[in-house]
Amino acid sequence: MxxxxxxxxxxxxxxxxxxxxxxxxxxxxxxxxxxxxxxxxxxxxxxxxxxxxxxxxxxxxxxxxxxxxxxxxxxxxxxxxxxxxxxxxxxxxxxxxxxxxxxxxxxxxxxxxxxxxxxxxxxxxxxxxxxxKYKEHLEAEVHKRTEALRNEIRMRKKTQDALMVLQAEVIETQKEIIMTLGEVVETRSNETAKHVRRVAEYTAILGLRAGLDPEEANLLRLASPMHDVGKIGIPDTVLNKPGKLTPEEFDLVKTHTTIGHEILKHSERPIIKAAAIVAYEHHERWDGKGYPRGLVGEEINIYGRITCIADVFDALGSERVYKKAWSLEKIKGYFEQEKGKQFDPALTDLFFDNIDEILELRKLYPDG
Ligand SMILES: [Fe+2]
Ligand SMILES: [Fe+2]
The missing domain is CATH 3.40.50.2300 (Response regulator)
Structure with missing residues (x-):
C-alpha cells in the first residue's frame, strides 16, 4: 500500500x-x-x-x-x-x-x-x-454456475420433451399404418374399411374380459386389424370372384393365413409379433378342423381365438354385396351352434355376456 x-x-x-x-x-x-x-x-x-x-x-x-x-x-x-x-x-x-x-x-x-x-x-x-470483493466474486461465480446448470436442465428437458413428442408421433404413425394396411386389405376383398376398426375394438374388449391386462388388450387392438394382411398375396380374380370358389381356389384363399404369418413373423416389435399370430391362427377352429394347421382348443393362441370370434361376429352382422346383415338373434344362434366347434366356448359366452358393450362399439364405426 x-x-x-x-x-x-x-x-x-x-x-x-x-x-x-x-x-x-x-x-x-x-x-x-x-x-x-x-x-x-x-x-x-x-x-x-x-x-x-x-x-x-x-x-x-x-x-x-x-x-x-x-x-x-x-x-x-x-x-x-x-x-x-x-x-x-x-x-x-x-x-x-x-x-x-x-x-x-x-x-x-x-x-x-x-x-x-x-x-x-x-x-x-x-x-x-x-x-x-472476494465474496462478491464467489457470489458471482455461484450465480454464474447456477445459471449454467439451470440452462442445461432446461435444454435437457426441452430435448426430452421433443423426444417424447417424437416417440408419441412414431407410435401414432405405426398405429395408423397398421390400421390403414388392414383397411386396404379388407377393402380389396369386399370388406369395408370399418370392419377392421370394429374388429380391433371387439378384440380389445374380449381380451380385457378374458383377463388380459390392459396393455396386452391394447396390443391385441393394434394387432388384430392385420388378420387378413396375407390376402395381398391372393389374386383379385379369386378374392373377388362372384360365384362359388372351386376347391383349388378355396385352398388358395386359405393361404392368406400363412402368407400373413410369413410377412409379419420376422419382426421383433410386439405389435407385429402379435399380428403374426393373429394372421396365422384366426381361421383355426376349436375342434381342430380349421386351417392352416388344424390346431385344437387351447393350442390356438388366445389372440387367434379372440380375433376369430370378433371377425366372424362382425362379418355376419355386416351387409355385403352378396348378403344382407344378419340379425343379432340369428348371429347368436349361429355362435350357440358353433361354440365348442368353430369357437372357443368360454370366450364365446364371455363375448355375448358383454354384447351390450360390443354393440355400443359397433355403433361407433358404422359402414358407409
Ligand atoms: Fe381371414
Ligand atoms: Fe376380417
Whole structure:
C-alpha cells in the first residue's frame, strides 16, 4: 500500500494540533484533507471520500461522537480513529462503541504511535475491501454456475420433451399404418374399411374380459386389424370372384393365413409379433378342423381365438354385396351352434355376456 495513493481527513478544532498531525502525515507521503469542526468534516468527508479519518472528540457544533455516528451509518468500512485529549476512559469507551477503530490520546508524544494506528486501520480496511470483493466474486461465480446448470436442465428437458413428442408421433404413425394396411386389405376383398376398426375394438374388449391386462388388450387392438394382411398375396380374380370358389381356389384363399404369418413373423416389435399370430391362427377352429394347421382348443393362441370370434361376429352382422346383415338373434344362434366347434366356448359366452358393450362399439364405426 503506497501512502501517496491514500487520503487522510484530519478533523480537529485546534489549529495547532491539526497542523502538526497534517504535517507529519504529509511528510510520510499521505494526501491530507483538513476540517476545523465536525460539520465541515462531514462535508469534506462526503465530498472527497478519504481513505481514513482522524477525528477529535470535543469540538463546537458537531462533535466527534456525531461524526462517528454518521460514518458508521454512511461508510461503515471507513477507518475512523479518535485523537482526543479528553483523557476520560468513558469517552474512549463511548467512541469505540460508536465505531471508532482506535483511540490515540493528546498530547501526542510520539507521532509514530499515531501513524502506526493509522496504518493498521488502513490495512484492515484494505483487507475488508478485498474480502468483500472476494465474496462478491464467489457470489458471482455461484450465480454464474447456477445459471449454467439451470440452462442445461432446461435444454435437457426441452430435448426430452421433443423426444417424447417424437416417440408419441412414431407410435401414432405405426398405429395408423397398421390400421390403414388392414383397411386396404379388407377393402380389396369386399370388406369395408370399418370392419377392421370394429374388429380391433371387439378384440380389445374380449381380451380385457378374458383377463388380459390392459396393455396386452391394447396390443391385441393394434394387432388384430392385420388378420387378413396375407390376402395381398391372393389374386383379385379369386378374392373377388362372384360365384362359388372351386376347391383349388378355396385352398388358395386359405393361404392368406400363412402368407400373413410369413410377412409379419420376422419382426421383433410386439405389435407385429402379435399380428403374426393373429394372421396365422384366426381361421383355426376349436375342434381342430380349421386351417392352416388344424390346431385344437387351447393350442390356438388366445389372440387367434379372440380375433376369430370378433371377425366372424362382425362379418355376419355386416351387409355385403352378396348378403344382407344378419340379425343379432340369428348371429347368436349361429355362435350357440358353433361354440365348442368353430369357437372357443368360454370366450364365446364371455363375448355375448358383454354384447351390450360390443354393440355400443359397433355403433361407433358404422359402414358407409
Ligand atoms: Fe381371414
Ligand atoms: Fe376380417
Amino acid at each position: 503506497n501512502n501517496s495513493e491514500l487520503t487522510i481527513l484530519v478533523i480537529d478544532d485546534e489549529t495547532f494540533v491539526r497542523e502538526t498531525i497534517s504535517d507529519y502525515l504529509s511528510d510520510s507521503g499521505f494526501n491530507i484533507l483538513n476540517a476545523g469542526d465536525g460539520a465541515e468534516g462531514l462535508d469534506v468527508l462526503r465530498a472527497n471520500k478519504p481513505d481514513a479519518v482522524l477525528v477529535d472528540l470535543n469540538m463546537p457544533h458537531v462533535d466527534g461522537f456525531e461524526v462517528l455516528k454518521v460514518v458508521r451509518e454512511e461508510q461503515p468500512d471507513l477507518p475512523i480513529l479518535v485523537v482526543s485529549g479528553a483523557g476520560l476512559i468513558e469517552d474512549a469507551i463511548k467512541a469505540v462503541r460508536l465505531g471508532a477503530w482506535d483511540f490515540v490520546t493528546k498530547p501526542i508524544m510520539d507521532m509514530g504511535i499515531l501513524e502506526h494506528a493509522l496504518s493498521q486501520g488502513l490495512e484492515r480496511a484494505a483487507l475488508i475491501k478485498e474480502n468483500k
